[in-house]
Amino acid sequence: MAIALILLQPTSAWADVNPTELAKAVQAIEQLDMLRSGLASTLEGQTEVPTKETMKEVCRPVGMKAMELSKENGWQVKQIATKYRNPAHSPDTPHSRMALAQFEQQPELMGFWEKATIDDQVGNRYYRRINVEASCLACHGQQNRRPQFVKDGYPQDLAYDFNVGDLRGMYAVFIPEVQQSIQSAISP
Template sequence: MLKRVFAAVFIVTLAYGFAGADDIALAHKKDNAAANAEEIISMRSNLAGEFIRPGAEVTEETFKKVCGAVGKRVKEVEKAEGVVIRHAAVKFRNPVNAATPAEAALIERFEKDGTLKAMDDLDTVDGKKYFRVTRPIRVESACLACHGEKDSRPAFIKDKYPEDRAYGFRKGDLRGIVSVLIPLE
């Protein structure tokens, strides 16, 4: 009898022990994901600040140094961390980044509350469950060289993105979101 009680206590303790380790691992991944999302946002901001200069011509080469470089970094982080990273916008430029209904709902929350700096939630994408860490992306003056008035967009953008909706922004507007999706299980 006593043996059984001990065995039961042992099993329960073990189970809690594992659950605790899982919780700690997920908490660690969430912290990493938040750091990755913030790094991506500040990287774009810094590059735009560096390469967009008053009077300088803005070409596809400039893009490669700003949002193009960010795209490359995203792929690196995905590989290194085993996460999926999504840029999403209702007013998107690349149709790949068109917000899903769940992403559009997040965007609306950030749109309504300018003081909201972060959102965490769960989502299922292609049948897989994810914990999602999201940060808002705001428009700065340097972004307007390519996301400002429709007619003043650089020629390569007009040519390459016939479905472009990512223009007409003003400084401080919500440009979209970046989400880091941590696979669960």
């Protein structure tokens, strides 16, 4: 569904997008999102308050996988949220704030793509929404019901008091243009 919506969206940025690279980024993000949902779903039905030992970690592995994807592909893969838990995930550009606002205003919008400049590099940035599922509430639900390891580990935490269906944040994949021209030069 996400893919269909993105491909149907006519934007002028398309001209410069390498479709193979775009498809690869879209697919990588779908897999990353499934990784988190899969890990979180193992917690469903648990009645005990989760601790670091009794529950698998859910979102840190996602962050580590994002770093791996960045290295492997020459992309910058990030998670970004207005109400963030890890300060490294706060909105990093005015455009990323606008993207979050757009996802907030348009619940049907799954993802989109735009021109971006990051660290003086020109390229494209793909944004993909992240919604709150029931399984997320074990750690992103009511403030006073967060697991102790979250309270201890993230003293500046803002990522709580969510409800199912809320916008939790988004993935952002920056693909520098240099990368794309190299890619198109080697592919026939």
